[in-house]
Amino acid sequence: MVSMGNVWDRTSEFLSDNLAAVLPIALLGIFVPLVLIDNFGALQQGATPGLRLALSIGTIVATLLMIWGSLAITALTLDRAAARSAARLALRRFPAFLLVLLVMGLALFVLIMPFGVIMAVGGVDLTTVAPDAMPAMSGGAAAMLLLYLLMLLVVGLWLMARLAVVAPAIVGERLSVAAIARSWRLTRGVALRISGVILLYVVVSSIASSAARFGVGAILKLLIGSDPGVSIATVLTSIIVAAVSTAFTVLYAVFATKLFVALLAREGGRHEAVRAQ
Template sequence: MISMGTVWDRTAEFLSDNLGTILPIALTAIFVPAAISGSLGELNRGATPGLAAGLGLASLLLAVVTFWGQLAITALALDPSLGKGAVPAATRRLPAGLLVMIVLLLAALLLAIPVGVILALNGVDFSAATPGAMPQVPPAAALWVTLYVLALLPVLLWLAARLAVVLPALVGERLAIGAIPRSWRLTGGVALKIVGVLILYAVVATVASLAATTAFGAVITLVAGRGEDGLSLATVLTGTVGGAVSTAFTVLGTAFTAKLFLALRAAKEAAAAQ
């Protein structure tokens, strides 16, 4: 049985020992896209359909860059001796990684189908909704959607725990779709421990993000003011600070899952050898 405390210690040791190699990857592939995305969000307000489509495409490309950065950090955490070789390793695994993410996204969309069915049965007309705005939802439909989401939440947490080491399996064992069942097998018996870590991580990351964007953003807006088009020095600085916080937690979470994968694999191999 693995110890989450030991995994955290190994994660902290890895980050401390390899900060010089991690920092360029984190800055270029995670921090810069996160900071830009924060500013793009402000430009979406009142944007024309053409501009909104362009901003959406830009956000998608930035997400791919961030995902590539996570693959590079994963490769480095799995084998610190790679050094700068983690970058080409991430590039080689990017197509397979995108394929896996698309499959998981489609599976997540299937879980959202009941929400659409509930809204449709209650007469919600999606075609009449204003672009970029939520349609009017009757109270009865809102109640059923809320109950469904609340019932789905523990299921999502459990699934997230069982799929926590998909990326390390994809990078470390050069798998594609096979990384999904591989993660499922490795996390068997320790899902509840991983759920606890996920909840703690989500709470701390959310609080830190709100402190960075809401509190800091309010102070900067009072000092510098907000531009008429929604994009100003205040929004750029707020996006930069939010990007820095997001980058720190992304690097931490990525490194942790890689070390968790190594611990789970070693535990399974030791159990099989007995």
């Protein structure tokens, strides 16, 4: 039986023993992209079309860098080798991970399609719906929309649990789309416990990020002042929020990898240390 408590203990032990190796990857591959993405979003306001395009491209590049950083943390956790080796391995497994993300993105698109169907049945003209406004619809359609949303949240949490070790499988076993089926098999019988951990993680990380953005951000704006768009206060706030988000991102990547190793042991298998190819 896989104990979530033991997996957390191994996660904490790894982070305390390997902080010096984790920190450079986390800073370059997660923290810096998060700061850039946050500030690029603020700069979009009132930007010229050319600048807006450049900022959008920069956001995509920063997002890809974050994916690489998370994979590098996974590689480092699987094999306590040098950070440079983990970075190279993450780069090699990067295309496979993007392919898996594409497949899962298409599946997510299928899951959210009923929202549009329900709104259309409720008399909503989807071509005129504002992205930041709730469209007017019949009471029955609104009830169906709420019911489907609740069902989707439950199903989504369960799917997150079943796919929790996709990234470690891609890196550690050098799989591609087959990593989805691999994760599905490994998490059989423990999805409920993993769901509880994921739910706790989402709640705690969301509260911490919100406190950093709105609590600390409000204090900085009062102390420093804030102009529209990017200012010293907003940049400092983005740095603090990025630091909190980086810590939780690293924590989850290490936890998922340690869970992968524990699930392999339960299966009767043994994790083969990641080797440079």
